Amino acid sequence: MATNEELMGVWEQFKSANDERLKAIEANVTDPVATDKLDKLEAEIQKLTGVVEEVAEEQKSLAKKSGRLGTSADTAEAEYKNAFGTWFRSGRGEEALEAKSATIGGDSGNDGGHTVPVVIDMAIREKLIDFSPLRQLAEVITTTTGSYSVLLSGAGAASGWVAETAARPETTSPKITKLAIPHGEIYANVAASQQMLDDSAINIEAWLASKVADAFAVAEGAAFITGDGTDKPKGLLATGNGYGTVVSGAASTFTNPDKLFDLVYGLKAGHRQNAKFLMASATEAEVRKLKDTTGNYLWAPGLNGQRGTLLGYDVYNDENMPVIAANAFPIAFGDFKAGYTIADRKSITLVRDPYTNKPYVMFYVTARVGGTPTNTDAIKLLKIAAS
Numbered sequence: 128m129a130t131n132e133e134l135m136g137v138w139e140q141f142k143s144a145n146d147e148r149l150k151a152i153e154a155n156v157t158d159p160v161a162t163d164k165l166d167k168l169e170a171e172i173q174k175l176t177g178v179v180e181e182v183a184e185e186q187k188s189l190a191k192k193s194g195r196l197g198t199s200a201d202t203a204e205a206e207y208k209n210a211f212g213t214w215f216r217s218g219r220g221e222e223a224l225e226a227k228s229a230t231i232g233g234d235s236g237n238d239g240g241h242t243v244p245v246v247i248d249m250a251i252r253e254k255l256i257d258f259s260p261l262r263q264l265a266e267v268i269t270t271t272t273g274s275y276s277v278l279l280s281g282a283g284a285a286s287g288w289v290a291e292t293a294a295r296p297e298t299t300s301p302k303i304t305k306l307a308i309p310h311g312e313i314y315a316n317v318a319a320s321q322q323m324l325d326d327s328a329i330n331i332e333a334w335l336a337s338k339v340a341d342a343f344a345v346a347e348g349a350a351f352i353t354g355d356g357t358d359k360p361k362g363l364l365a366t367g368n369g370y371g372t373v374v375s376g377a378a379s380t381f382t383n384p385d386k387l388f389d390l391v392y393g394l395k396a397g398h399r400q401n402a403k404f405l406m407a408s409a410t411e412a413e414v415r416k417l418k419d420t421t422g423n424y425l426w427a428p429g430l431n432g433q434r435g436t437l438l439g440y441d442v443y444n445d446e447n448m449p450v451i452a453a454n455a456f457p458i459a460f461g462d463f464k465a466g467y468t469i470a471d472r473k474s475i476t477l478v479r480d481p482y483t484n485k486p487y488v489m490f491y492v493t494a495r496v497g498g499t500p501t502n503t504d505a506i507k508l509l510k511i512a513a514s
Contacts, residue, residue, distance in 0.1 A: 131430045134175040138428050141168040145416050169412050172428065179432055208244040215331060215490075216324045218479060242474045243492070247332050251475060254340035260445040261351045261363065264403055264463035265498070271473045276307045277501060308470045309356035310497025315342035318487040339475075339492045351469065351498050352447040360498030363405075363467055364449075364456050369503035370466070372456070372510045379453040381410075381511060384417040384425055390460050390509050391438055398462040398505045403441045405459040407448045411435070414458075453513045461506030470497040 144165045151158045213220045243251075256262045289295060317338045323329060347360070354362035361368070373390045376383045394402060406414070414437060415426045427436050434441040440460070449455040472495035480489040500506070 130175060130179050134172070134179060134428050134430070137168055137171045137175060141165065141172060141415070142424060144168055148416075169415070172415075173408065173412075176428065176435065179430070180434075211241065211244050212331060214241070215335075215477075215479065218481060218488075241477055243335075243477050244332075247336055248475050250332060250336035251340050251343070252471070254336055255344055255347070258340065258344035259348050259351065260405060260443040261348070261463065261467065262469060264405065264443060265351075265467040265469050266464045266501070267469045267471065269471050269473055276305050277468055306499065306501065308468060308497040308499045309354075309359070309361045310470060310472075310495055311350075311358040311360070312493055313343055313346050313496050314491065314493045315339045317342070317490045317492065318484060319490065320487055321481075324488060335490065335492075343494070347496055348445070349447050350496075351467075352445065354498070356499070360469070360496060361500065362498070363459060363500065363506075364508070365500070368500040370459075370461075370500065371503070371507045373507060375509060375511045378512050379451075381413060381451050381457070381509070382417070384419055386509060387414075387417070387425060387438060387458075390458070390507055391440070394461055394507050395504060398465060401462040401464060402460055403443055403463060404437050405443050405445055405448060405463070406457055407446050407450055408444045409450045410448065410457045411442055411444060413451060451511055453511055455511045456508045457511060458509035459506055460509070462502075463506065465502045466500060466505030468499060468501045472496070 144161060148158070148161050148165060151161060210220055315338065317335070319334075324331075350359045350362060352362045353364055354360045355365055356362075371393065373386055373393055375381045375386055391399065391402070411426070415424070417425050419425060425438055426442070429435045429441075434443065436442060448459070449457050451457050475492060475494045477493075478491040480491060483489060
């Protein structure tokens with residue numbers, strides 16, 4: 128692919144420019160032209176990487192759609208979808224909608240809203256996965272209630288050696304603890320004109336899914352990283368998360384590549400097999416400039432839709448992660464599926480309100496989402512020193 132060749136070409140230019148920058152630093156010389164050139168090359172790498180990933184995602188999406196089962200087999204869901212569409216556009220047929228919700232196992236009426244059809248629910252959740260890096264990495268479970276608990280096991284059971292006919296005394300058993308996942312209600316209040324709703328050419332499912340997913344992604348994305356656990360998920364970087372840390376070794380900056388090795392090999396080997404890096408794109412831009420003791424760059428661009436790698440591990444960008452600064456935790460590394468759990472309530476509900484914001488019809492969409500750190504051995508954080 129031409130884009131792959133372009134990406135590798137720009138990466139080689141970037142390395143050359145960065146090498147010149149490092150030589151200037153060693154000679155105690157400031158070269159603003161070289162710095163500006165490096166910044167432009169960095170922006171070009173970001174652009175080309177995005178293009179390569181978009182092409183790969185489009186191919187995945189087409190493959191997924193081609194193999195997706197139709198909904199005609201599920202008569203109850205199809206009928207509910209049709210009734211929902213009529214009510215959504217015109218407000219008519221609410222009684223029929225309530226009756227059909229019981230058929231598909233919906234929980235309409237509990238909070239004054241209606242369960243959105245499965246096709247819309249799935250579209251919203253698929254978009255959230257695309258928008259939220261942590262949703263792609265963490266363990267995501269679905270629950271029929273607003274709260275959920277996970278069982279955590281401490282150290283494994285003990286064992287011992289015995290003779291063939293010797294007694295077998297009881298060994299130590301692992302301690303099981305119950306951890307409740309902090310959760311909260313997330314909402315979006317979307318406006319539509321009646322003229323737009325009357326337009327049959329508009330794909331209402333896609334429109335609603337897009338608007339709601341955009342709003343949900345912003346709120347839950349921040350909560351999954353920094354949420355305090357009060358009426359919202361407990362985030363990856365929340366106080367008391369229990370994850371181990373590696374300190375950068377320099378105040379307010381990160382220039383020591385050895386600390387990345389400490390971060391990787393400070394994680395247990397079992398968790399390293401599925402480990403990934405998580406950081407903001409601004410942090411990745413700084414990490415790209417780092418080299419090992421033999422002069423090799425630690426970061427490598429991904430080709431054919433693959434992600435860029437750092438020390439051989441995939442790098443995911445989440446702009447909710449803090450940038451490099453004193454006392455910040457800009458880089459997380461580990462097996463996120465083992466180390467963080469997200470809990471989604473089964474149904475997303477919607478209230479149609481044509482009265483409070485005329486001439487618009489408001490659609491108030493709610494869901495309950497939880498999240499919490501689980502296995503604290505599975506993830507480690509890089510902390511920037513304060514002084």
